[in-house]
Amino acid sequence: MSSQRSRQHSGSTRISDDQIIELVSKLRQLVPEIRNRRSDKVSASKVLQETCNYIRSLHREVSDLSERLAQLLTTIDADSAEAGIIRSLLNQ
């Protein structure tokens, strides 16, 4: 990324701007915080920041859920279907 930028700074900037705008809008739709803000002028840096935060929170949630599923796994029959489900979920 940096090399490309340095290679053709203005060119990459020109190309990336539209793409970045589009992608940032996509991200905005995905990240609930920004989606609910109803603001058309959320800056790119803000969107990126919120995306990072959202991903981190999702990671935390996944780890929490994995923990719970692991606990559930211990309480059920290891050969049961549910165990299979849980294991699959945990192995993702």
Added chain:
Amino acid sequence: MELLWQNGHVVMQSQNQRPFRKPPPQPNTNGGDGVIPDREIRSSEPQNYATNQHLFMQEDEMASWLHYPIHEDPPSPFDHHDFCADIFYPPPNATASQNNSAAAAKSSVRTEELRPPPNRPPIPPPRRPPNRIHNFAHFSKHGNASSSSKAAPPTVVDSCDTPAAAAERAEAVPRASAAAGLPAAASGGREMATCDVTVTSSPGGSSGSAEPDQREPVADRKRKGREAEESEFQSEFMLYAASVFLSPPLVSLQKDVDFESPEAKKQVRSTSTKRSRAAEVHNLSERRRRDRINEKMKALQELIPRCNKSDKASMLDEAIEYLKSLQLQVQMMSMGCGMLPMMFPGIQQYIPPMAMGVGMGMGMDMGMGMNRPVMAFPNMLASSTLPAASAAAHLGPRFPMPPFHMPHVPVPDSSRMQPANQSDNNMLNSLGTLDPDQSCIPNITDPYQQYLGLQQAQLQLMQAMNQPNDSKPSTSRGQENQEKHQSELTIQMVRIADSSTPHIMGIVSFSGI
């Protein structure tokens, strides 16, 4: 900044209440110059002139008074129209001490004027000193009288480029240069040098050298404090003020090319300077913004696993996909957490396949619907319970409320499915009948179609196996069939999820248990 009129002399009243008096030696009608409109000259009540000794005058103050004739309360007998004259010529009642103080102030001011240029943008500062020097030279003859050292105007200061101080300033220049070691930058010294040149040429008086020296350091120190506050505009004002007093034909010294320019030129210069500065500021802010964005993109890239894209756009693409898959995963896991405990009680007899079916359904829903897992779930449930219609009927109402508002859908479906359970052939029909029901569900799009295809595949499998437990999930019963089903289903799901991200593929793959 205000210009106060004290004892017939113009006293600059700064915001800090530091008036500065400048006896102008040169008669000049500068009232018309409106270059610096934001300064107002106001005559104050007569104050003890001695107080001036402790007061600073800032450049802008000086500039202001240059442009506004003092008509209020003119205690001095001078003609107010002749603004400069009033300023330059010490009032008859002015004491020698006052004159001295004024002179000292001027000299110190002069010194300071020379110093600030280094801190200012290069344009105005270089011009100032020469002008001032000229002014001083021009007025030096007047300044002689006031060159006597004053008791104290240590505060005088600011570089007001009043011509009044010309003589003393000129005098002070050489001394200021000596004292310039303190605050002035090298450029200040440079300017001093130029001033020296002119000073020597000026006939200025040489009296009162001692005091200016004393005052200069003080003024310099105070000047330094204020220099930070001084703006380029001020320097421009000073230049302008100087030009007001100076005759236009004054020769511009080395750097003072535009000094004798009229107001318009000064305005143009300041405008262009401001514009360029604005552009610089804009570029800087733009660069800062881009840096912020790049830094955040790097952070995002670190969060995304297995992201080896160097392109911003593709990296953002991956970020979007990863975010979606993460959301899906979280949904699935939370649903699994919520459903599994509920599945255990009493359902095991006929539900394990169903449970797996449900799980599979959820998985598939997740795989296809992303954020819309509810859609295909009832179909899945219905199809999976076909072999065990009663189970389906039982399962429907007993099905725990998943976190994704699914339950309301399965119930009608399962009830609908019951009559169709009689024959496998009816399954497809039921599926067909389900379609319109499903179509009523919002958000039914391609994922649903995919799901439907998967259902049909499952139905085919189930029909082929014709086993009571031929649902997709793995159980101890009929493992072979189940395995076959699972593999078939896996294939189907893989096909369905081929458009999904690798993460989702991972989710789907669990069907192959």
